[in-house]
Amino acid sequence: MTQLLQVEQLSAGYGDAVVLHDVSLSLAEGQTLALLGRNGVGKTTFMDTLAGATRQHVGRITLGGVALHSLPSHARAAAGIGWVPQERNIFKSLTVDENLTAVTRPGAWTPQRAYEMFPRLAERKGNLGTQLSGGEQQMLAVARALVLNPKLLLLDEPLEGLAPIIVEELLRAIARITREEGLSAIIVEQHPQAILAISHQAVVLDHGTVVHASDADTLRQDPELLDRLLGVSRH
Numbered sequence: 001m002t003q004l005l006q007v008e009q010l011s012a013g014y015g016d017a018v019v020l021h022d023v024s025l026s027l028a029e030g031q032t033l034a035l036l037g038r039n040g041v042g043k044t045t046f047m048d049t050l051a052g053a054t055r056q057h058v059g060r061i062t063l064g065g066v067a068l069h070s071l072p073s074h075a076r077a078a079a080g081i082g083w084v085p086q087e088r089n090i091f092k093s094l095t096v097d098e099n100l101t102a103v104t105r106p107g108a109w110t111p112q113r114a115y116e117m118f119p120r121l122a123e124r125k126g127n128l129g130t131q132l133s134g135g136e137q138q139m140l141a142v143a144r145a146l147v148l149n150p151k152l153l154l155l156d157e158p159l160e161g162l163a164p165i166i167v168e169e170l171l172r173a174i175a176r177i178t179r180e181e182g183l184s185a186i187i188v189e190q191h192p193q194a195i196l197a198i199s200h201q202a203v204v205l206d207h208g209t210v211v212h213a214s215d216a217d218t219l220r221q222d223p224e225l226l227d228r229l230l231g232v233s234r235h
């Protein structure tokens with residue numbers, strides 16, 4: 001399998017504060033990685049570091065052989081990073097369609113294909129970002145990342161705060177994008193079982209370091225280990 005992403009001995013944080021210590025991981029092309037861990041262990045910091053939004057102190061990040069760590073954040077989308085941050089980052093004063101066409105880059109993912117993936121967005125093409133529900137905003141945030149035609153999709157807690165029916169709809173779409181369409185992805189989530197079920201690899205962080213790395217099925221089939229790694233009490 002061709003390696004797409006390679007992260008070696010990464011340390012990063014905010015200002016002088018170092019949050020991630022010596023993190024190494026890799027992801028093969030076409031695979032999905034579930035990034036898990038308790039609150040505050042550094043998952044978002046890791047995603048933000050791939051997107052170039054933190055202060056990286058040490059380490060190497062390569063995507064498709066290109067050294068990302070030496071690129072400024074604005075150049076990382078062009079290098080193949082499709083980042084959906086926790087706060088969604090859509091243009092709220094633009095319509096759904098404008099949000100997509102403003103950022104579309106050449107490739108297989110066009111706004112039309114994004115609408116096929118998210119029919120709710122097609123119905124709301126002319127609505128402003130402010131007029132969308134939380135679930136629709138999240139779908140738009142994912143659709144915006146898709147039309148960038150990235151090599152690697154970064155989804156930071158895409159299901160957070162959404163109604164159960166929307167969670168199911170979004171999960172189905174994410175599974176199609178990753179498992180069927182073969183787009184590589186890293187997904188940070190608080191619903192570990194749902195994400196492990198659609199991922200190939202699993203990495204667990206604690207205190208900014210990798211404490212577990214395996215295939216996703218191994219972790220999914222061992223709930224006790226998963227609970228222990230996530231600090232969940234079974235009593």
Ligand SMILES: Nc1ncnc2c1ncn2[C@@H]1O[C@H](COP(=O)(O)OP(=O)(O)OP(=O)(O)O)[C@@H](O)[C@H]1O
Pocket residue numbers: 014017019037038039040041042043044045046
């Ligand atoms: N902008 C920031 N400036 C300074 N410190 C930050 C900033 N964002 C996060 N941190 C700190 O970095 C540490 C890791 O936070 P991070 O958000 O990466 O964790 P997380 O695993 O994603 O947690 P959560 O699930 O709560 O989002 C925390 O101690 C947090 O206080």
